[in-house]
Amino acid sequence: MATIDALKLEKWEDAFQQPVVSVRVMEKQLRVALQEKKEGLRGLVGESYRDLLKTAERIIEMNDSIQQVESHLSQASKQCNYGSLQKKAANAVSMKEKEDNRDRRNRVIAAELAVLSNCPVAISRTLSGDKSPLLAAKLYILARLLRRSVSEKIKSPFLTSLERQLSNLRVSLLRDIEHELCLLNTETGAILQCLGAYSLITSSSASETFLHFQTLRLNAVTSLVHQDTISADTILEAIRYVNENLRLSTQLFPRRLSDTLTSIKIRPLFQEPALNEMMELNMAVHAHWISESIRKYTPWLKADDLSSESCKAEIANKLGTALRVIFEGLERAVKAVSKVETLVRIRHNILIASRGVMGKTSELDSADLNQSLNKIREIVNTRIREVLSGDIIAIGGLGEELSKVAVEYPANRSKEPVTWSNMLSSFENAKGGRNLKAMVRAVSYSDKSGLRAIRLKHSRWIGNTTKNYAHIKKMSEEKDWDPENDDDDDGIDAPETLKEMNDADTQALLSTYVEGLLAGYRSLEVNLSTLVDSIGKSEDGAESAQPIESACVILRFISIIRNSSPQHQATDVINLSWFGNDARGQLYNLLSKSVSKKALRVFSKDLSRRKWSSNVSFASLWDGSPRLPIQPSPLVFKFLRNLTQSMNEIGVDVWTRDATDTLKIGVAKLIWEELDASVTLAEKQANGGLETKAEEGADGQEDAEGENPDTEQPNPEAEIAPDIFSREQVLQTYFDTTYLDNALRTLASRSIGEAEKGKDGSLAITLSWGFIERTHEKVKLETDERERISRSAEDYWRRTCLLFGVLDI
Structure with a gap:
């Protein structure tokens, strides 16, 4: 039979499952082991008396603790019956429900007030950060809902302060929206967001929002043009405003504006992701406690009351008003410009800028636009x-x-x-x-x-x-x-x-x-x-x-x-050859009379001393065979010198070709009158009727002053003494008159042939021809003599013309 180790048994019942012999063996083993334990314990305890006392005290304490535990366990067993536990559970549930109902109202108020107090900060940071104005408008609507909810539950001065802040923020928000709408280079998306924000804040319909936009644009043009000082650049900017307004109006109204307003009202405002993500609102904490009516609020905007026909009519109306304002401003602007170059540049720039007014707007019924x-x-x-x-x-x-x-x-x-x-x-x-x-x-x-x-x-x-x-x-x-x-x-x-x-x-x-x-x-x-x-x-x-x-x-x-x-x-650019012709003719005649007056007076005085019947004192200077004069007499030379001096005194620049020709014609006529008067006087003296005929001739000359002396023809039937004129005087006078003809030759008379000289009263009088005609019955000049004298006179004038340069024009 196998021996069983009693110390290895887990339960005491297992020991009694064995035979009695084995039980007795196990008893002995246990007694031996117990004895060994006692001896060991006794050896341990017995080493120190103090340790023994401590051990005893600990045992006593353990005994007291055991008793207390047994007492508590006895009481617990009495109270932990089913009926007591059921009653206590029902009481606990009732107490919890009462506690929750009392604290939820306070927590909702706290959460809504916390979000409301942070809304002004969030709106301000949204505006200052150039974020979407539509987001700021949604924040404002949320703040307005929260203020209404909180004000129904509590009354506090803090709410009055928040209400004042929200009112100021509404004004600032609308002002920023209007400013953005009036900017010239605002993008289409930003315009739509601004229009949506305006409609959301003011609860305006699509037609009201459209009218507000058109009014703002018109006011922008009007305020720009109605400045105290206006320039062409201002007009160009106003025209660009009109062009941009037409472009935006064509693109945005009515379809895209209606789509924008529709997108705002398709979901509750509280579900906007941008609102829940804002750190200032802390929605992760407060969203659960906000009232359900606020969390389910959805904006209601009327987005289908704007038609294409009404849009075109309003655009045409506002466009006509804006164009009339621009026209008035343009008139004021160009009034301040006094340079044609600037006006031409302004015209070009404005026409180029106005090209957009005609673009893609042919359907608008506007007379101002068409013109x-x-x-x-x-x-x-x-x-x-x-x-x-x-x-x-x-x-x-x-x-x-x-x-x-x-x-x-x-x-x-x-x-x-x-x-x-x-x-x-x-x-x-x-x-x-x-x-x-x-x-x-x-x-x-x-x-x-x-x-x-x-x-x-x-x-x-x-x-x-x-x-x-x-x-x-x-x-x-x-x-x-x-x-x-x-x-x-x-x-x-x-x-x-x-x-x-x-x-x-x-x-x-x-x-x-x-x-x-x-x-x-x-x-x-x-x-x-x-x-x-x-x-x-x-x-x-x-x-x-x-x-x-x-x-x-x-x-x-x-x-x-x-x-x-x-x-x-x-x-x-214009032909001025006609300018002053009449005045110049009068002035030339005046100059001719005034300049020649002194020279003719001296000439007349010297000519009156000439003795036509005597020989020439300087005939020894003549040359050729037969001897003929080769230079003018001192009388002629002195006359031309006095005449040119008088012309030089008033200024060489005055004597143009026309002025000189007028002078030559007038002087030639006056010289002929003096010469003819001298010849007539000599004839009268020779005929013995000097005094009477001289007075009559003087009176006749005075009455006929200014008339053409060529009309006076000598009387060929008058009886003239054969020795009135000496041949030398006639030759010298013919040379002098030929020399004067060259000196007083006008532009018109230079092309007249010798046979036609003196026959046209409109040309200068040809003195040499007239003198020959006047004296040919008294002294006969051969043709070769006349030709030699004419050539000599012309040659001498060519050699001496520079002395009288003002005449040779």
Whole structure:
């Protein structure tokens, strides 16, 4: 039988499952083991008395604890019956329900108040961070809902402060939205968000939102144009506003605005992801406690009350008002511009900017829109005409200044060098010969005659006129609409291209300008004629030098006008060959009479001393075979010298070809009168009727002054003594008259043949021909003699013409 180890048994019942013998064996084993344990314990305890006492105290404490545990377990067993536990569970559930109902209201108020107090901060940060205005509007709506909910539950000054903040934020939010809507470069998406935010804040329908947008844009244009100081750049910006408004109105209304408002009301406001993600609101904590009515709130916006027809009608109405405001502003802007170049540039820029007004808007029923380009052209062109008229009127001031100079300068005139003198050779060439150039300019342009200021003013006026003409002409050279933008403006249906409008305006403006210039020059010519008439009247009744000086001033002024007409690309804008012709003819006659008066007086006096029957004292100087005169008599030379000196005294620049020809014609007639009178006097003396016939001849000459003396033909039947004229006197006089013919030959008479001289009363009198006709019955001259004398006189004039250079023009 196997032996069983009693110490290895787990239960005491297992020991009694064995036979009795085995049980007794196990008893012995246990007793032995117990004895060994006792001996070991006794050995351990018995080592220290103190340890033994401590062990005893611990055993006592353990005994007390065991008793307390048994007492508690006894009481617990009594109280943990089913009925007690059921009663306690029911009481606990009731207490929890009462506690939850009492705290939830406070927690809802706390959560809503926490979110509400953070809404102003969230709205402000949204606005300052350039985020979506629609998000700020949703925050404002949420704050408004929370304020209403909290105010129904509690009353507090803090709520009044929050309400004031929200009111201020509403004003700021609407102001920012309106500012964004009025910006010129706002994107389409931002415009839609602003419109949605405005509709959400103000609970406006689609039609009300559309009207608000159109009103804002119109007010932006009006406020821009109604500034105190307005310029063309302002008008351009206003036109860009109108163009952008038309573009946005076409793209956004009514469909895209309706879609935007519809998207706002398709889900509750509380489900907006951007709201739940805002750190300031802390929705992760407070969202559960906010009232269910707020969490389920969905905005209701009327998005289907806007039609395409009403949109077009309102756009056309606002567009017409805006364009009328722009037209008024454009008139004010161009009124402040006085330069044609600037006006032409303004016109071009505004027409280019206005191109968008005509683009893709043909369906709008607006008379202002259809006539916008023509109205702009009319306004700017009218101002250009006003500026050009002002320039044209300025030429009248030259006539007024000339009147003052013509009256004042001759009275205060000091002797100034009017032709080349020896003093010109003494100028130093330092500083580019400034003094020499000034003197040359003074001589060439008669600046010493008081016309310097007028000439400079006229030069500036001519420069300005030429520039204005060039600027207007340049309008027709401008290109058509910018081809780079054609892809963006495929819908343009303008009746005229920019090139056609420029050509039409250029032609109209240039025609008006040229007609105005001609009218201005004609008016100036009338004033000159009046001034010349007054000078002519004063010259008839006075012997002073003032009229002649005034006439010179006017002639120089006429030369300035005729020689400096407005030009464009080396071509005269207007032909001024007619200017001052009548006045010049009168002035030339006045100069001719005044300048030749002194020389003719001396000539007449010397001629009256001539004795026609005596020989020439200087006949020894004659040459050839037979001997013939080869130089003029001192009488003729002295006369020409006195005449050229008188011409030089009033200024070489006055003596143009026409002036010199007028002088030559007049002098030739007067010389012939003197010569014919001298011959007649000699004939009368020879016939014995000197006194009576001399008085009659003097009276007849006085009455017939100014008439053509060629009409007086000598009486061939009169009886003349054969020795009235000596042959030498006739030969010398024929040489003198031929020499004078060369000296007084006009441009018209240079092409007349010898056989036709003196036969046309409109040409200068040919003295030599007339003298031969007058004396051929007294002294016969052979043809070869006449030809030799004519050749000698012409040759001598060619050799001496530089002495009288002012006559040889």
